[in-house]
Amino acid sequence: MSFDAIHGTILGTVIGDAIGLPYEALSRRRGVKLLGPPDQHRFVFGRGMMSDDGEHTCMVARAIVDSENDIERFGRSLASQLRWWLLGIPAGIGSATLRSILKLWVGVPPSRSGVFSAGNGPAMRSAIIGVAVSEHSQVPLYVRASTELTHTDPKAYHGALAIALAARCSSEGRSPGEFVALLRRELAEEENEIVSLIETAIASAGRGETTKQYADSIGCGRGVSGYVLHTVPVAIHAWAKFPEDFRSAVTCVVECGGDTDTVAACVGGIVGSRVGVSGIPESWRNGMLEWPRSAEWIESLARSAHAFQTGEQSKHRVSVGPFVIVRNIAFAAVVLVHVIRRALPPY
Numbered sequence: 001m002s003f004d005a006i007h008g009t010i011l012g013t014v015i016g017d018a019i020g021l022p023y024e025a026l027s028r029r030r031g032v033k034l035l036g037p038p039d040q041h042r043f044v045f046g047r048g049m050m051s052d053d054g055e056h057t058c059m060v061a062r063a064i065v066d067s068e069n070d071i072e073r074f075g076r077s078l079a080s081q082l083r084w085w086l087l088g089i090p091a092g093i094g095s096a097t098l099r100s101i102l103k104l105w106v107g108v109p110p111s112r113s114g115v116f117s118a119g120n121g122p123a124m125r126s127a128i129i130g131v132a133v134s135e136h137s138q139v140p141l142y143v144r145a146s147t148e149l150t151h152t153d154p155k156a157y158h159g160a161l162a163i164a165l166a167a168r169c170s171s172e173g174r175s176p177g178e179f180v181a182l183l184r185r186e187l188a189e190e191e192n193e194i195v196s197l198i199e200t201a202i203a204s205a206g207r208g209e210t211t212k213q214y215a216d217s218i219g220c221g222r223g224v225s226g227y228v229l230h231t232v233p234v235a236i237h238a239w240a241k242f243p244e245d246f247r248s249a250v251t252c253v254v255e256c257g258g259d260t261d262t263v264a265a266c267v268g269g270i271v272g273s274r275v276g277v278s279g280i281p282e283s284w285r286n287g288m289l290e291w292p293r294s295a296e297w298i299e300s301l302a303r304s305a306h307a308f309q310t311g312e313q314s315k316h317r318v319s320v321g322p323f324v325i326v327r328n329i330a331f332a333a334v335v336l337v338h339v340i341r342r343a344l345p346p347y
Contacts, residue, residue, distance in 0.1 A: 001131050001309060004276035005171040006061075007302035009131045012246065012272015013057045013124075013265045014298065015284050018048030020254045020264030022338065025222055028212070028257040033346050038254035039247075040283065042335045045290035051092050051331075053265035055085065056125035058293060058301060060146055064132050065304045071138075075145045078150040079110040082149065088324045092224070097121050100150040110145075114152040120231040122147035122160035124262045127269025130164030131171050132305040139164055140186060158187060159228035163266050165214040166236060171273035174239040176202045197217075197233040205240035211252040223258025231259060235266035246271045246280050292323040 023031040031038075041048035051198065059081040067074035086093070086101045091188040096117035096169045103113045122143075129142045143164050147157045155321045162183055169179040180202055184195050204214040214237045215224055234253060242249035260342050271281060288295065297320070 001134070001173055001273075001306075002276075003302060003306040004278075005273050005298060006128070006131050006305050006309070008272040008274070008276040008279065009128050009167055009171070009269045010057060010061055010272075010298055010305075011277055011285070011295075012275075012280060012304050013127055013269035013295075014050045014054035014290075015048070015280055015288065016040050016250045016264035016266070016268020016272075017050045017053040017124075017261045018043065018288060019268075019284065020251055020260035020262070021049070021051050023254050023257070023260040024255060025223075025259070028255060030347070031257055031260075032255075034342065038251050038260075041287040043338075047287050049289055049334070050088055050123075050293070051261055051330055052094075052097075053124040053262050055090070055293075056121070057128050057265070057269065058298070059085065060125045061132060061301050061305050063146075064129070064142070065301075065308045067142075067308075071141050071145050074142060075110040075149060078146060079104050079113065079149055089098050089328045091328065091335045094119050094121050097150045104149075110149050114148045114150050116151040116153050117151045118159075118228050119151060119154040120156075120159065120226050120228045120259065120262050120266075122151050122156050123228055123232055123235075124162045124265050126160040126164040127266065127273065128305070129168035130166070130168035130249075131273050131308060134309045136168070139168065154190060155194065155228050155289065158190065159232040161186060161193055162198060162232050163235065163270065166239060167270045167273045170239065170243065170270045173274065174206070176236065179237070185322060194229060194232065197229060198236050200235040201233040202240045205237050211238045211241060212224075212256050215256045220256065220258065224253070224256050224260070224263050226259045231266065235263050238263075238267045239270045241331065242245065243271065244275055244279070246275050247284075247331070291327055292320045293327075298334070 005252050028319045035042045063074050063077035066077035071237045082101050083104050096119050099115050100113045133139050143161045147160045238249045249267045250264045
Protein backbone atom coordinates (compact mmCIF):
# COMPACT_ATOMS: atom_id res chain seq x y z
CA MET A 1 0.00 0.00 0.00
CA SER A 2 1.06 3.57 -0.55
CA PHE A 3 2.06 5.89 2.26
CA ASP A 4 -0.97 8.05 1.43
CA ALA A 5 -3.32 5.09 1.92
CA ILE A 6 -1.83 4.32 5.34
CA HIS A 7 -1.80 7.98 6.35
CA GLY A 8 -5.37 8.42 5.11
CA THR A 9 -6.54 5.38 7.07
CA ILE A 10 -5.09 6.55 10.38
CA LEU A 11 -6.12 10.18 9.95
CA GLY A 12 -9.52 9.19 8.55
CA THR A 13 -10.20 7.05 11.61
CA VAL A 14 -9.07 9.80 13.97
CA ILE A 15 -11.13 12.51 12.29
CA GLY A 16 -14.22 10.33 11.92
CA ASP A 17 -13.94 9.66 15.65
CA ALA A 18 -13.58 13.38 16.40
CA ILE A 19 -16.57 14.44 14.27
CA GLY A 20 -18.80 11.78 15.80
CA LEU A 21 -17.66 12.16 19.41
CA PRO A 22 -19.88 15.10 20.52
CA TYR A 23 -22.98 13.24 19.27
CA GLU A 24 -22.22 9.94 21.01
CA ALA A 25 -25.24 8.37 22.78
CA LEU A 26 -27.58 11.12 21.58
CA SER A 27 -30.68 10.39 19.54
CA ARG A 28 -30.80 11.67 15.97
CA ARG A 29 -33.21 14.46 16.82
CA ARG A 30 -31.53 15.56 20.06
CA GLY A 31 -28.04 15.55 18.57
CA VAL A 32 -28.92 18.01 15.82
CA LYS A 33 -31.11 20.09 18.12
CA LEU A 34 -28.42 20.40 20.76
CA LEU A 35 -25.29 20.72 18.59
CA GLY A 36 -26.35 21.41 15.02
CA PRO A 37 -25.56 19.22 11.99
CA PRO A 38 -22.35 17.12 12.04
CA ASP A 39 -20.69 19.20 9.34
CA GLN A 40 -17.81 20.54 11.44
CA HIS A 41 -15.95 19.94 14.69
CA ARG A 42 -18.20 20.64 17.66
CA PHE A 43 -16.32 19.16 20.62
CA VAL A 44 -14.61 22.22 22.10
CA PHE A 45 -14.83 25.75 20.66
CA GLY A 46 -15.23 24.46 17.11
CA ARG A 47 -12.31 22.07 17.43
CA GLY A 48 -12.15 18.27 17.59
CA MET A 49 -10.37 15.67 19.73
CA MET A 50 -10.07 11.91 19.32
CA SER A 51 -11.38 9.37 21.81
CA ASP A 52 -10.48 5.72 22.31
CA ASP A 53 -11.28 4.84 18.67
CA GLY A 54 -8.47 6.98 17.31
CA GLU A 55 -6.13 6.19 20.18
CA HIS A 56 -6.49 2.44 19.68
CA THR A 57 -5.88 2.78 15.95
CA CYS A 58 -2.62 4.59 16.67
CA MET A 59 -1.63 1.86 19.14
CA VAL A 60 -2.36 -0.87 16.60
CA ALA A 61 -0.28 0.94 13.97
CA ARG A 62 2.61 1.18 16.39
CA ALA A 63 2.24 -2.51 17.34
CA ILE A 64 2.39 -3.45 13.64
CA VAL A 65 5.65 -1.51 13.35
CA ASP A 66 7.00 -3.22 16.50
CA SER A 67 5.94 -6.69 15.36
CA GLU A 68 8.60 -7.25 12.68
CA ASN A 69 6.10 -9.67 11.07
CA ASP A 70 5.77 -11.69 14.28
CA ILE A 71 2.13 -12.05 15.42
CA GLU A 72 3.05 -12.84 19.03
CA ARG A 73 5.29 -9.77 19.18
CA PHE A 74 2.41 -7.70 17.77
CA GLY A 75 0.14 -8.97 20.54
CA ARG A 76 2.71 -8.23 23.24
CA SER A 77 3.26 -4.70 21.94
CA LEU A 78 -0.46 -3.93 21.77
CA ALA A 79 -1.04 -5.43 25.22
CA SER A 80 1.76 -3.31 26.69
CA GLN A 81 0.37 -0.16 25.10
CA LEU A 82 -3.14 -0.92 26.35
CA ARG A 83 -1.86 -1.38 29.90
CA TRP A 84 -0.13 2.00 29.90
CA TRP A 85 -3.06 3.60 28.05
CA LEU A 86 -5.32 2.70 30.98
CA LEU A 87 -2.90 4.42 33.39
CA GLY A 88 -3.24 7.54 31.21
CA ILE A 89 -6.76 8.01 32.63
CA PRO A 90 -8.78 7.69 29.40
CA ALA A 91 -12.21 9.30 29.76
CA GLY A 92 -14.07 6.66 27.77
CA ILE A 93 -13.51 2.91 27.78
CA GLY A 94 -15.77 -0.04 27.05
CA SER A 95 -16.54 -2.56 29.76
CA ALA A 96 -14.98 -5.51 27.92
CA THR A 97 -11.82 -3.55 27.14
CA LEU A 98 -11.50 -2.37 30.74
CA ARG A 99 -11.87 -5.87 32.15
CA SER A 100 -9.36 -7.24 29.64
CA ILE A 101 -6.73 -4.62 30.45
CA LEU A 102 -7.17 -5.22 34.17
CA LYS A 103 -6.52 -8.91 33.49
CA LEU A 104 -3.35 -7.92 31.63
CA TRP A 105 -2.22 -5.88 34.62
CA VAL A 106 -2.54 -8.85 36.99
CA GLY A 107 -0.39 -11.00 34.75
CA VAL A 108 -2.84 -12.77 32.44
CA PRO A 109 -1.06 -13.28 29.09
CA PRO A 110 -2.42 -11.53 25.96
CA SER A 111 -3.59 -14.87 24.57
CA ARG A 112 -6.07 -15.25 27.47
CA SER A 113 -6.91 -11.68 28.48
CA GLY A 114 -10.06 -11.24 26.36
CA VAL A 115 -13.61 -11.49 27.73
CA PHE A 116 -16.68 -12.84 25.98
CA SER A 117 -18.20 -9.81 24.29
CA ALA A 118 -19.44 -8.86 20.82
CA GLY A 119 -18.73 -5.17 21.27
CA ASN A 120 -17.30 -2.99 18.52
CA GLY A 121 -13.95 -2.26 20.21
CA PRO A 122 -11.85 -4.49 17.93
CA ALA A 123 -13.65 -3.20 14.81
CA MET A 124 -12.85 0.43 15.62
CA ARG A 125 -9.10 -0.26 15.51
CA SER A 126 -8.86 -2.74 12.64
CA ALA A 127 -8.97 -0.64 9.44
CA ILE A 128 -5.26 0.10 9.75
CA ILE A 129 -4.47 -3.64 9.86
CA GLY A 130 -6.06 -4.15 6.46
CA VAL A 131 -3.91 -1.40 4.95
CA ALA A 132 -0.60 -1.60 6.84
CA VAL A 133 -0.07 -5.39 6.77
CA SER A 134 1.36 -6.15 3.35
CA GLU A 135 0.64 -9.90 3.05
CA HIS A 136 -3.08 -10.57 2.63
CA SER A 137 -2.77 -13.95 4.34
CA GLN A 138 -1.44 -12.21 7.46
CA VAL A 139 -4.35 -9.77 7.82
CA PRO A 140 -6.75 -12.23 9.53
CA LEU A 141 -3.97 -13.29 11.92
CA TYR A 142 -3.29 -9.71 13.00
CA VAL A 143 -7.01 -8.99 13.29
CA ARG A 144 -7.56 -12.07 15.45
CA ALA A 145 -4.64 -11.19 17.72
CA SER A 146 -5.92 -7.63 18.14
CA THR A 147 -9.48 -8.82 18.75
CA GLU A 148 -8.81 -11.60 21.23
CA LEU A 149 -6.76 -9.32 23.47
CA THR A 150 -10.08 -7.83 24.59
CA HIS A 151 -13.03 -9.69 23.00
CA THR A 152 -13.47 -13.45 22.53
CA ASP A 153 -16.96 -13.67 21.02
CA PRO A 154 -16.40 -14.79 17.40
CA LYS A 155 -18.76 -12.03 16.23
CA ALA A 156 -16.24 -9.43 17.42
CA TYR A 157 -13.56 -11.03 15.23
CA HIS A 158 -15.91 -11.29 12.24
CA GLY A 159 -16.78 -7.60 12.49
CA ALA A 160 -13.17 -6.51 12.95
CA LEU A 161 -12.06 -8.59 9.97
CA ALA A 162 -14.85 -7.04 7.87
CA ILE A 163 -13.58 -3.52 8.62
CA ALA A 164 -9.96 -4.50 7.91
CA LEU A 165 -10.81 -6.12 4.58
CA ALA A 166 -13.11 -3.24 3.60
CA ALA A 167 -10.25 -0.80 4.19
CA ARG A 168 -7.89 -2.98 2.17
CA CYS A 169 -10.35 -3.26 -0.74
CA SER A 170 -11.12 0.45 -0.55
CA SER A 171 -7.41 1.36 -0.73
CA GLU A 172 -7.06 -0.86 -3.81
CA GLY A 173 -10.07 0.70 -5.53
CA ARG A 174 -12.10 -2.51 -5.31
CA SER A 175 -15.89 -2.34 -5.04
CA PRO A 176 -18.02 -3.22 -2.01
CA GLY A 177 -19.27 -6.19 -4.02
CA GLU A 178 -15.71 -7.51 -4.42
CA PHE A 179 -15.14 -6.92 -0.72
CA VAL A 180 -18.14 -8.97 0.41
CA ALA A 181 -17.07 -11.85 -1.85
CA LEU A 182 -13.62 -11.75 -0.24
CA LEU A 183 -15.13 -11.65 3.26
CA ARG A 184 -17.39 -14.58 2.43
CA ARG A 185 -14.35 -16.63 1.38
CA GLU A 186 -12.41 -15.71 4.51
CA LEU A 187 -15.29 -16.70 6.80
CA ALA A 188 -16.42 -19.73 4.80
CA GLU A 189 -15.76 -22.09 7.71
CA GLU A 190 -17.33 -19.84 10.34
CA GLU A 191 -20.72 -18.40 11.22
CA ASN A 192 -21.69 -15.99 8.45
CA GLU A 193 -24.23 -13.71 10.15
CA ILE A 194 -21.98 -10.72 9.51
CA VAL A 195 -21.74 -11.59 5.81
CA SER A 196 -25.53 -11.74 5.46
CA LEU A 197 -25.95 -8.37 7.15
CA ILE A 198 -23.26 -6.77 4.99
CA GLU A 199 -24.87 -8.17 1.87
CA THR A 200 -28.15 -6.52 2.88
CA ALA A 201 -26.27 -3.26 3.54
CA ILE A 202 -24.66 -3.23 0.10
CA ALA A 203 -27.96 -4.15 -1.57
CA SER A 204 -29.70 -1.34 0.33
CA ALA A 205 -27.09 1.19 -0.80
CA GLY A 206 -27.50 -0.07 -4.37
CA ARG A 207 -31.24 0.63 -4.17
CA GLY A 208 -30.51 4.22 -3.21
CA GLU A 209 -31.67 3.91 0.40
CA THR A 210 -30.09 6.25 2.92
CA THR A 211 -27.90 4.96 5.70
CA LYS A 212 -30.53 6.05 8.22
CA GLN A 213 -33.13 3.95 6.39
CA TYR A 214 -30.83 0.96 6.48
CA ALA A 215 -30.10 1.49 10.17
CA ASP A 216 -33.85 1.54 10.81
CA SER A 217 -34.24 -1.78 8.98
CA ILE A 218 -31.81 -3.60 11.31
CA GLY A 219 -33.31 -2.21 14.52
CA CYS A 220 -31.15 0.90 14.99
CA GLY A 221 -33.87 3.51 14.65
CA ARG A 222 -33.00 4.96 18.07
CA GLY A 223 -29.30 5.00 17.23
CA VAL A 224 -26.59 2.54 16.22
CA SER A 225 -25.56 0.48 19.22
CA GLY A 226 -22.11 -0.72 20.23
CA TYR A 227 -23.04 -4.25 19.17
CA VAL A 228 -20.65 -5.20 16.38
CA LEU A 229 -23.48 -6.57 14.19
CA HIS A 230 -25.02 -3.10 14.22
CA THR A 231 -21.88 -0.97 13.96
CA VAL A 232 -20.15 -2.76 11.10
CA PRO A 233 -23.07 -3.13 8.63
CA VAL A 234 -24.00 0.54 9.07
CA ALA A 235 -20.39 1.61 8.44
CA ILE A 236 -20.24 -0.62 5.33
CA HIS A 237 -23.51 0.86 4.07
CA ALA A 238 -22.07 4.37 4.31
CA TRP A 239 -18.93 3.27 2.46
CA ALA A 240 -21.04 1.66 -0.29
CA LYS A 241 -23.02 4.89 -0.61
CA PHE A 242 -20.04 7.23 -0.60
CA PRO A 243 -16.87 5.26 -1.46
CA GLU A 244 -14.87 8.39 -2.36
CA ASP A 245 -16.74 11.10 -0.43
CA PHE A 246 -15.28 11.26 3.07
CA ARG A 247 -17.48 14.10 4.31
CA SER A 248 -20.76 12.46 3.24
CA ALA A 249 -19.79 9.01 4.51
CA VAL A 250 -18.90 10.29 7.97
CA THR A 251 -21.80 12.72 8.18
CA CYS A 252 -24.44 10.14 7.28
CA VAL A 253 -23.42 7.70 10.03
CA VAL A 254 -23.27 10.43 12.66
CA GLU A 255 -26.80 11.42 11.64
CA CYS A 256 -27.90 7.88 12.59
CA GLY A 257 -27.27 8.63 16.28
CA GLY A 258 -26.04 6.22 18.95
CA ASP A 259 -22.38 5.16 19.04
CA THR A 260 -21.52 7.85 16.54
CA ASP A 261 -17.80 8.18 17.20
CA THR A 262 -17.05 4.49 16.64
CA VAL A 263 -19.20 4.09 13.52
CA ALA A 264 -17.70 7.28 12.08
CA ALA A 265 -14.18 6.09 12.97
CA CYS A 266 -14.81 2.80 11.12
CA VAL A 267 -16.11 4.39 7.94
CA GLY A 268 -13.54 7.19 8.19
CA GLY A 269 -10.73 4.63 8.11
CA ILE A 270 -12.27 2.77 5.18
CA VAL A 271 -12.92 5.82 2.98
CA GLY A 272 -9.71 7.53 4.17
CA SER A 273 -7.69 4.61 2.83
CA ARG A 274 -9.06 5.36 -0.64
CA VAL A 275 -9.08 9.17 -0.76
CA GLY A 276 -5.93 9.78 1.29
CA VAL A 277 -5.30 12.85 3.39
CA SER A 278 -6.17 15.26 0.58
CA GLY A 279 -9.63 13.72 0.34
CA ILE A 280 -10.43 14.57 3.96
CA PRO A 281 -11.96 18.07 4.27
CA GLU A 282 -9.23 20.59 5.03
CA SER A 283 -11.28 22.31 7.71
CA TRP A 284 -11.70 18.97 9.49
CA ARG A 285 -7.96 18.28 9.27
CA ASN A 286 -7.01 21.73 10.52
CA GLY A 287 -9.67 21.70 13.21
CA MET A 288 -8.10 18.99 15.35
CA LEU A 289 -6.97 20.05 18.81
CA GLU A 290 -4.52 17.27 19.62
CA TRP A 291 -1.26 17.02 21.54
CA PRO A 292 0.98 15.06 21.83
CA ARG A 293 -0.67 13.09 18.99
CA SER A 294 -0.51 16.05 16.62
CA ALA A 295 -0.97 15.95 12.85
CA GLU A 296 2.81 15.77 12.52
CA TRP A 297 2.97 12.86 14.97
CA ILE A 298 0.27 10.96 13.05
CA GLU A 299 2.16 11.53 9.81
CA SER A 300 5.34 10.19 11.45
CA LEU A 301 3.44 7.12 12.65
CA ALA A 302 2.13 6.55 9.13
CA ARG A 303 5.68 6.80 7.76
CA SER A 304 6.83 4.22 10.27
CA ALA A 305 4.02 1.87 9.23
CA HIS A 306 4.86 2.39 5.57
CA ALA A 307 8.54 1.73 6.24
CA PHE A 308 7.56 -1.53 7.98
CA GLN A 309 5.49 -2.55 4.97
CA THR A 310 8.25 -1.85 2.48
CA GLY A 311 10.90 -3.55 4.61
CA GLU A 312 12.79 -0.37 5.37
CA GLN A 313 14.26 0.56 8.74
CA SER A 314 11.96 3.05 10.43
CA LYS A 315 13.62 6.15 11.86
CA HIS A 316 10.42 7.89 12.91
CA ARG A 317 9.54 8.53 16.54
CA VAL A 318 6.11 7.12 17.40
CA SER A 319 5.95 7.20 21.21
CA VAL A 320 3.99 9.86 23.11
CA GLY A 321 5.49 9.54 26.59
CA PRO A 322 3.78 10.71 29.80
CA PHE A 323 2.44 13.90 28.16
CA VAL A 324 -0.72 12.05 27.22
CA ILE A 325 -1.89 12.20 30.85
CA VAL A 326 -2.04 16.00 30.68
CA ARG A 327 -3.98 15.76 27.45
CA ASN A 328 -6.40 13.23 28.91
CA ILE A 329 -7.14 15.38 31.94
CA ALA A 330 -8.09 18.26 29.62
CA PHE A 331 -10.13 15.85 27.49
CA ALA A 332 -12.02 14.57 30.54
CA ALA A 333 -12.83 18.15 31.56
CA VAL A 334 -14.41 18.82 28.16
CA VAL A 335 -16.36 15.55 28.37
CA LEU A 336 -17.72 16.66 31.76
CA VAL A 337 -18.90 19.94 30.24
CA HIS A 338 -20.73 17.98 27.53
CA VAL A 339 -22.39 15.78 30.16
CA ILE A 340 -23.65 18.84 32.03
CA ARG A 341 -24.80 20.51 28.82
CA ARG A 342 -26.83 17.45 27.85
CA ALA A 343 -28.86 17.79 31.04
CA LEU A 344 -30.05 21.22 29.92
CA PRO A 345 -32.55 22.24 27.19
CA PRO A 346 -33.32 22.08 24.34
CA TYR A 347 -34.71 18.57 24.70
